[in-house]
Amino acid sequence: MGSLLNLPMIVGGDFHCFLNQGEKKGGRRYSYSEGAQKIVEFLVDNDLHDLGFLGPKYTWSNNKSGNSKIWVRLDRVLMNSEGLRLDSLAMVKHLIWLASDHCPLLLNLTSKMLRPGCRWFRFEDNWMTYPVTWKLIWKNWNKQDYGKPREVLNQKCNRTLKALFFWSRNWLKELGELKISLEGRIKEL
The missing domain is CATH 3.60.10.10 (Endonuclease/exonuclease/phosphatase)
Known part of the structure; x- marks a missing residue:
């Protein structure tokens, strides 16, 4: 094998x-x-x-x-x-x-x-600068998982990283929209 x-x-x-x-x-x-x-x-x-x-x-x-x-x-x-x-x-x-x-x-x-690109995602240090990510990590990490310890650890890491990834993607989208809105307001001034 x-x-x-x-x-x-x-x-x-x-x-x-x-x-x-x-x-x-x-x-x-x-x-x-x-x-x-x-x-x-x-x-x-x-x-x-x-x-x-x-x-x-x-x-x-x-x-x-x-x-x-x-x-x-x-x-x-x-x-x-x-x-x-x-x-x-x-x-x-x-x-x-x-x-x-x-x-x-x-x-x-x-x-x-x-x-192009890769669907792999990794933990990013800047996530820890946002208080909401601590709650997100706590919520996803403390969910009950079953199996051998290595399987439980893998499930917790996978679920938590996915949650952080999607939060980050949505947060960056919101920041991008806010940036466009602010640039439009600045042009009006």
Whole structure:
């Protein structure tokens, strides 16, 4: 298996298991099952990372109505570190249901030459200068996670960095709009 880890690898499909309460709506409350533990061990042992997704949050439904309806994210696309290194812009889209109880997944692998930039994001020191980021970090870090300590740490870091990234992007957008507004007012003077 060691030589396979040096090659880009993509694994996708119905894993028939969800990994946290946020991936399920309806039905019994989530418990960290043996199946979820085995999936997480499989991910760690094979250096596989969930690519995330765009579109509807859940990929499967029991097709019942009312309080009996259950929605779950069972389907996912995973890529190893070598694949992410070669194509960090890989993107998964959950499409709408057609004739199945699962929604189809669309994997888009786009060359870096076609789309400049990188979707990797890192912690930026200037985030700590804003008091609101401390609350954002506290809120996201203190959410309950399940799994082995390394998995919990990875989930906390990933969730917190994503929250900081989106806050930063929105904050910079607001600052840009404010700058344009102020420049317009200065021109009027």
